[in-house]
Amino acid sequence: MAKIKPFKAVRPAPDKVALVTCRTYDDYSSAELAAWLNFNPYSFLHVIHPAYANAQKVSLEKRFKAVANKYQDFKHDQILIEEEHPVFYLYEIQSKGQTFTGIIAGTSVKDYQNNVIKKHEDTLQYRVELFKDYLHQTNFNTEPVLITYPDSVAINTFIALRKQSEPIYEYSTTNKEKHILWKIDTQSEIDWLQEHFENIPNLYIADGHHRSASAELLFEQDKHLGNENLNYFMSFLIAESNVKIYEFNRLIRDLNGLSKDNFIKKLSEHFVIVAKDQEIWKPQNKFEFGMYLDGSFYALFYKKENHQQASILDNLDAQILYDKVLFPLLGIEDLRNDERIDYIPGKQSISVIKDLIDEGEFEVGFMLYPSDINEIKALADNNLIMPPKSTYIEPKFRSGLVVYEL
Structure with missing residues (x-):
């Protein structure tokens, strides 16, 4: 009550x-x-x-x-x-x-x-x-x-x-x-x-x-x-x-020593990657991610065989990006304090991300699909915590x- x-x-x-x-x-x-x-x-x-x-x-x-x-x-x-x-x-x-x-x-x-x-x-x-x-x-x-x-x-x-x-x-x-x-x-x-x-x-x-x-x-x-x-x-x-509820999109300053081709190869282990070239693309559904790298947009689809039905947190898009990309590939462990990562609220245009990367301040950007209220409530009901900067409400x-x- x-x-x-x-x-x-x-x-x-x-x-x-x-x-x-x-x-x-x-x-x-x-x-x-x-x-x-x-x-x-x-x-x-x-x-x-x-x-x-x-x-x-x-x-x-x-x-x-x-x-x-x-x-x-x-x-x-x-x-x-x-x-x-x-x-x-x-x-x-x-x-x-x-x-x-x-x-x-x-x-x-x-x-x-x-x-x-x-x-x-x-x-x-x-x-x-x-x-x-x-x-x-x-x-x-x-x-x-x-x-x-x-x-x-x-x-x-x-x-x-x-x-x-x-x-x-x-x-x-x-x-x-x-x-x-x-x-x-x-x-x-x-x-x-x-x-x-x-x-x-x-x-x-x-x-x-x-x-x-x-x-x-x-x-x-x-x-x-x-x-x-x-x-x-x-x-x-x-x-x-x-x-x-908006998402927070991610901007990363470098590829952690990886070449572009090697980075994309490693991404393909967990994602189906579709090149969009100059087409500005943002996720339309859960388990989808947008990426802007080296002047081109990409659609990343999290492979269905990787979907974890047992854990609400493992199914969270922000957690997936951290577990499969940000931490293991880009070496970003602390999402709050690492100076190599920055965040853009999803209500801002994707062109802002494109411009910041084209200007050279960042090397790669990731666009997420926003969580919904039921996902947030399910996490709270199970005493689970979202990664930092998961939602802009x-x-x-x-x-x-x-x-x-x-």
């Missing part, structure tokens, strides 16, 4: 919401970041990147304190306002060809610990501890964990009816997205949602494994303080049919839209 909780959120003043909210900090180039910080005094980037103006290196502790101070400045200046009572939110993101709609709520750390909230990705301990320290110093979080739940006719009907009411925000952003936020604040609606989620046996983390692990670590560190907010972490709950939440205080 999944437990969700309304919370007393902090959010932008309605007249400033389009100016305050921003993409995730890492999503900006240096030039974009400089422009937003120079010309938009309301951007939440000023909160999460307060040292920019001085362009100086500071310790993490000082940086986190500066974030906390700037956040308080935004509240003092009424750029950010606080809800009077705990609420849920209904949030919709409309982008080109895709609409995402879900519920913003607090989810239980105990559910996370007891595997009611399931995970499919491994975490890096130093990143978990770093974000835990960030939360401890700043006392707020504005990046919810993206969590999926099984499609529910009742919840879908509730959402459809609720969307007919007046939103508290409706605005567009410079990346051509439209954002709409409704407040769910009546006790009857809150009780109804809580009861329906209690009937859901499991939730699944789609994106935000490090954030949820950090929330658990902070809970264990500070639970003696009696702060009820530590028992929960902010999540964006969305029906599993409504998430968009949307929607992506805007920083500064809703803040969960600790």
Whole structure:
């Protein structure tokens, strides 16, 4: 049974919401970041990147304190306002060809610990501890964990009816997205949602494994303080049919000393290889891979006699590529830290991969077929972990839209 909780959120003043909210900090180039910080005094980037103006290196502790101070400045200046009572939110993101709609709520750390909230990705301990320290110093979080739940006719009907009411925000952003936020604040609606989620046996983390692990670590560190907010972490709950899953394609800087012909010969042991020459080709099904090498595209079909039916993980395309190509042939063991490999989200054009290889920065690129939600759930149900950078999942939440205080 999944437990969700309304919370007393902090959010932008309605007249400033389009100016305050921003993409995730890492999503900006240096030039974009400089422009937003120079010309938009309301951007939440000023909160999460307060040292920019001085362009100086500071310790993490000082940086986190500066974030906390700037956040308080935004509240003092009424750029950010606080809800009077705990609420849920209904949030919709409309982008080109895709609409995402879900519920913003607090989810239980105990559910996370007891595997009611399931995970499919491994975490890096130093990143978990770093974000835990960030939360401890700043006392707020504005990046919810993206969590999926099984499609529910009742919840879908509730959402459809609720969307007919007046939103508290409706605005567009410079990346051509439209954002709409409704407040769910009546006790009857809150009780109804809580009861329906209690009937859901499991939730699944789609994106935000490090954030949820950090929330658990902070809970264990500070639970003696009696702060009820530590028992929960902010999540964006969305029906599993409504998430968009892209692959992460791979770029490799060299062939590990192999000649092109020898490399292709070794690949043919596990794959049927079809030359596509200049035809841009991407996989159409599972067990298919695209490759770009030396100015030509290739289709790689994993030989049927190699399909492993016994193991869900062995059947994962990202794992197949690692087990048969990246590690044994190209000598890449550490997918997170090896500088010879890089990743391109599948939503970007394959021409980006072609251009990077043609320019000489990389020697070979591999295109994968995206996993589906059932594959991700099966891995989570069996306590199996995907290789790093296996999925790029949307929607992506805007920083500064809703803040969960600790």
